[in-house]
Amino acid sequence: MATLLDLSITYALACVLAAMLLCTVRLLKGPSAHDRVLALDTLWMCGMLLALVLGIRSGSQICFEVAMLIALVGFVSTVAMAKFLMRGEIIE
Amino acid sequence: MNGAADIPSWAALAAALLLALGATIVLIGALGLLRLRTFYQRIHGPAITITLGAGGVLLASMVYFTAAQSRLVVHELIIAGFLLATAPVVSMLIMRAAVYRDLRARKGESGATAGKVYSITGEE
Numbered sequence: 101m102a103t104l105l106d107l108s109i110t111y112a113l114a115c116v117l118a119a120m121l122l123c124t125v126r127l128l129k130g131p132s133a134h135d136r137v138l139a140l141d142t143l144w145m146c147g148m149l150l151a152l153v154l155g156i157r158s159g160s161q162i163c164f165e166v167a168m169l170i171a172l173v174g175f176v177s178t179v180a181m182a183k184f185l186m187r188g189e190i191i192e
Numbered sequence: 193m194n195g196a197a198d199i200p201s202w203a204a205l206a207a208a209l210l211l212a213l214g215a216t217i218v219l220i221g222a223l224g225l226l227r228l229r230t231f232y233q234r235i236h237g238p239a240i241t242i243t244l245g246a247g248g249v250l251l252a253s254m255v256y257f258t259a260a261q262s263r264l265v266v267h268e269l270i271i272a273g274f275l276l277a278t279a280p281v282v283s284m285l286i287m288r289a290a291v292y293r294d295l296r297a298r299k300g301e302s303g304a305t306a307g308k309v310y311s312i313t314g315e316e
Contacts (some may be wrong), residue, residue: 103201105199105208105256108208112214115215116218116219117224122219122222123225126226126234132229132231132293134231134290135231137289138234138238138286141238142222142237143226145238148246149215149245152249152268153215153249159260164268164271167269171271172274175278179285183289185286186288
């Protein structure tokens with residue numbers, strides 16, 4: 101069963117990395133600015149999931165704090181960029 | 193490679209299934225983000241990444257660490273609650289910015305701003 105878990109962890113790593121690659125393609129070629137913001141938000145989420153999967157792989161609890169910090173910073177940065185797209189300035 | 197590989201087989205099976213399911217859903221969401229046509233269709237892609245994909249991976253992490261440490265490890269619920277609280281806020285902010293920008297750029301034919309439902313005052 102541990103072999104099955106190893107296979108599944110490798111598969112999950114490959115899937116999350118492929119998802120990050122697709123998000124990067126959308127980030128580079130997105131026709132408008134809000135497409136790029138959406139792709140960057142999805143890229144933050146995929147990075148958080150990558151930290152979680154790496155935490156399961158190495159069996160350490162440190163990666164949980166990494167994932168939580170990535171989620172927090174991703175939320176704040178996406179809100180700031182959406183506000184900038186909406187108004188043209190962030191703090192008014 | 194694995195730090196604690198000696199977990200019981202039911203926990204390994206459950207964690208492997210949840211991890212594979214979550215990772216597949218994450219990949220499907222990113223594929224939707226890349227393949228769909230307009231922006232208002234594209235914003236539905238990351239929604240399943242955040243809810244179901246992250247939910248599967250977080251549940252797998254909970255099951256794995258609970259079985260590996262022989263005690264109840266549920267602090268992944270913090271991330272899950274935070275994601276479920278902030279995902280609608282983020283998508284609503286991005287969508288409002290997109291509608292505003294499309295209206296201001298006079299692109300009346302795309303998605304939610306199609307037709308004459310919304311119009312800027314002064315525009316014919």
